[in-house]
Amino acid sequence: MNKVMIRTLAGCLSLTGLISQTLQAAESPQDPHTESKGFIAVGVGAFAGQGPFGDASAGLGYFINGAYEWDNGLFVEVPGGPNNILGSTSVGYNLYRNAHWDVDFLASSAHSGADTKYIQQDGSELRFTKNPTNYLGVRFRGIWSGLRFQLIATPKLSDDRGAYMSSQISKHWTIKNWHVFSAYRVNYLSGDMLNYYYGVNNTENNSNNRISGLPEYIASSGLSHSLHLGVTYPLTEHWLFDASLRYYHTPSAIVDSPIIQSNLARGDNRSRNALGLGLSVSYVF
Amino acid sequence: MHKFIFTLAFTGITLVHYPADASTPVTLTLSPQQCVALHQGEYCHSELTLHWQADTQGHYCLTQSNREQPLKCWQKTTAGTLTLALKFNQNVRFALQDNQQNTLASTQLTYAWVYNKSKNTRVRWRMF
Known part of the structure; x- marks a missing residue:
């Protein structure tokens, strides 16, 4: 996630002074409490992962996780941490809500602006700076029969990169004070968008993914599948422990790219699909 | 003595009640003293140990609100x-x-939570 964007949005959340008072111990059962409109948390975590986009690695990191909705329906979400599966940083407007369903107008991103990297024969990296793919879309979220559903749809991504759709289903359990969940997500990724990041075009007047020696590649559309298992445990009113295991099935349209094929062969313990493990503690304000 | 009672009450470790006869103190301790739920209103599960001690033999009962x-x-x-x-x-x-x-002594198990109740899915769905 773009750290500058995270900091900016987190700053906005802080500066508006609208961070909710979410953490309170019960002085008495009858104490009235105002309804929470948001939260913000900062955390540190350890991760280990393997996939097609980078060398197998492990390390430490930090994150911000927060969300706030104003009374007029405008909201901002800065999801972060190992157990965030809500997606990317978003701003939007709540169009409709009842006890079970939410409909939001959403501005977010379908693909981050991370550089496309190509490992050359001598091991050095050739990088192509890539802009994020943003969208304006509609999000439906709801709970039905104990399952949580989310659908995001947009007919047009930024820079004419096609349409985008993301659907997700998740199930939650509470075992003692442990919260356990599993989530499955399918994303439709347009050929135009994948081509921007993973295509190879060696025409003379092209500066996008022009890599001599690689065959031309025009990516088709694809479906990505991801599975997420996670647990959260409240250590105190302020501290949370999270653990997560994620699996990402990379679409063939990405894996078949000569860039990715070459990186898989030359990179350090890369794999076609991605697997990640994360552990974190976070402080909720 | 009052300072001692205040200190114990403040730390929340042990609540002590002194009946009229100050020579027979009774102590009641609870461990743990707090249980934290993720969301306000959801049940918290706790394995508790209550221990009491009195200076004089007698008939004692432990009650729960x-x-x-x-x-x-x-x-x-x-x-x-x-x-x-x-x-x-x-x-x-x-x-x-x-x-x-x-009542000779009493203590409280505190119910606490991280996230307040909300109709807002941004809070309710925080932990997905």
């Missing part, structure tokens, strides 16, 4: 321990009573 029957009673003894598993979503008060149902 919102429960008519005592949790356990002891006869002709000066100390007792009770362990129990509890599921709750509000503060719970425990008291040690004598056979006249006078």
Whole structure:
């Protein structure tokens, strides 16, 4: 996630002074409490992962996780941490809500602006700076029969990169004070968008993914599948422990790219699909 | 002495009640003293240990708020321990009573949470 964007949005959340008072111990059962409109948390975590986009690695990191909705329906979400599966940083407007369903107008991103990297024969990296793919879309979220559903749809991504759709289903359990969940997500990724990041075009007047020696590649559309298992445990009113295991099935349209094929062969313990493990503690304000 | 009582009450470790006869203190301790739920209103599960001690032998009962029957009673003894598993979503008060149902000591199990109740899915769905 773009750290500058995270900091900016987190700053906005802080500066508006609208961070909710979410953490309170019960002085008495009858104490009235105002309804929470948001939260913000900062955390540190350890991760280990393997996939097609980078060398197998492990390390430490930090994150911000927060969300706030104003009374007029405008909201901002800065999801972060190992157990965030809500997606990317978003701003939007709540169009409709009842006890079970939410409909939001959403501005977010379908693909981050991370550089496309190509490992050359001598091991050095050739990088192509890539802009994020943003969208304006509609999000439906709801709970039905104990399952949580989310659908995001947009007919047009930024820079004419096609349409985008993301659907997700998740199930939650509470075992003692442990919260356990599993989530499955399918994303439709347009050929135009994948081509921007993973295509190879060696025409003379092209500066996008022009890599001599690689065959031309025009990516088709694809479906990505991801599975997420996670647990959260409240250590105190302020501290949370999270653990997560994620699996990402990379679409063939990405894996078949000569860039990715070459990186898989030359990179350090890369794999076609991605697997990640994360552990974190976070402080909720 | 008042300072001592205040200190104990403030730390929340042990609540001590001194009946009229100050020479017979009774202590009631609870461990753990707090249970934290992720969201306000959802049940918190806790394995509790309650321990009481008195200077004089007698008939003592341990009671729980919102429960008519005592949790356990002891006869002709000066100390007792009770362990129990509890599921709750509000503060719970425990008291040690004598056979006249006078409260000799009490302590509270605090119900706490991380996220307040909300209709807002941005909060409700925080933990997905």
